[in-house]
Amino acid sequence: MAGTATRKASSKAPSKSLRILISNDDGIQSPGIKALTRVAQLLSDDVWVVAPEVEQSAASHSLTVRRPLRVKKLAPRRFAVDGTPTDCVMLAVLQILEDKAPDLVLSGFNNGSNLAEDIAHSGTVAAASMGAVLGIRAMALSQVTTQGQKTKWTTAETLAPDLIRKLLRMSWAGDSLINVNFPDLVTASVKGVTVTHQGRRRVRETITQSSDPFGRPYYWIGGPRTEKSASKVSDITAINECCVSVTPLRLDLTQEKMLRNMRKALG
Numbered sequence: 001m002a003g004t005a006t007r008k009a010s011s012k013a014p015s016k017s018l019r020i021l022i023s024n025d026d027g028i029q030s031p032g033i034k035a036l037t038r039v040a041q042l043l044s045d046d047v048w049v050v051a052p053e054v055e056q057s058a059a060s061h062s063l064t065v066r067r068p069l070r071v072k073k074l075a076p077r078r079f080a081v082d083g084t085p086t087d088c089v090m091l092a093v094l095q096i097l098e099d100k101a102p103d104l105v106l107s108g109f110n111n112g113s114n115l116a117e118d119i120a121h122s123g124t125v126a127a128a129s130m131g132a133v134l135g136i137r138a139m140a141l142s143q144v145t146t147q148g149q150k151t152k153w154t155t156a157e158t159l160a161p162d163l164i165r166k167l168l169r170m171s172w173a174g175d176s177l178i179n180v181n182f183p184d185l186v187t188a189s190v191k192g193v194t195v196t197h198q199g200r201r202r203v204r205e206t207i208t209q210s211s212d213p214f215g216r217p218y219y220w221i222g223g224p225r226t227e228k229s230a231s232k233v234s235d236i237t238a239i240n241e242c243c244v245s246v247t248p249l250r251l252d253l254t255q256e257k258m259l260r261n262m263r264k265a266l267g
């Protein structure tokens, strides 16, 4: 029939119509964002990078509202912002790309995991959730690392294209985003992809206390933590079992069960 599309683009060819925005929290010069940009360029000819000028890890959703923001154009479609990951995505979508909103926001690849309660403070996940707030499909992607070892960027870079293509083909719920973690293994040792729940760790182990050279106590947040036992397949479990963890997340944090009880309690 006349008018029926006859030319079907190969699923592997870069798409001209898919506009991809890339950001991160490690800063625009990080090797992770460069690897993710190469991945996006396999998927589209319309890839834009708007990312923090300097590292913003653990910046969460913070927005810069008490000073002006500066945007530096480093190259065509590549901009550095002296702000947070959330600032970057907001400025990119509402200002830099105002002619046409992105179809997909990719945040990463982060240098290190974003598992369990990391999600609450992660700047990587925050950049993706800002995309979701603006009604754009968004994914946060992190490469798990071990302290003192070189980050295996090749693992994320090799496995991401196929995974992103598959995730784009499925239907997404509204107000959602996807959190992906690649295990700290060479690509050949990765056992597969596991769909997971957000896990929980024992957060009490997070603070280390010591003394400075003058004998004054100090506290340091961060360091190794172990997982709380979980009944559901968690992101932490998947990574420990040598798999890529893929977790669907929601923006709406309302606790439905408590909401019902609360309505009764408050009459």
Ligand code: MN
Pocket: 025, 026, 056, 057, 058, 110, 111, 123, 124
């Ligand atoms: Mn980071």
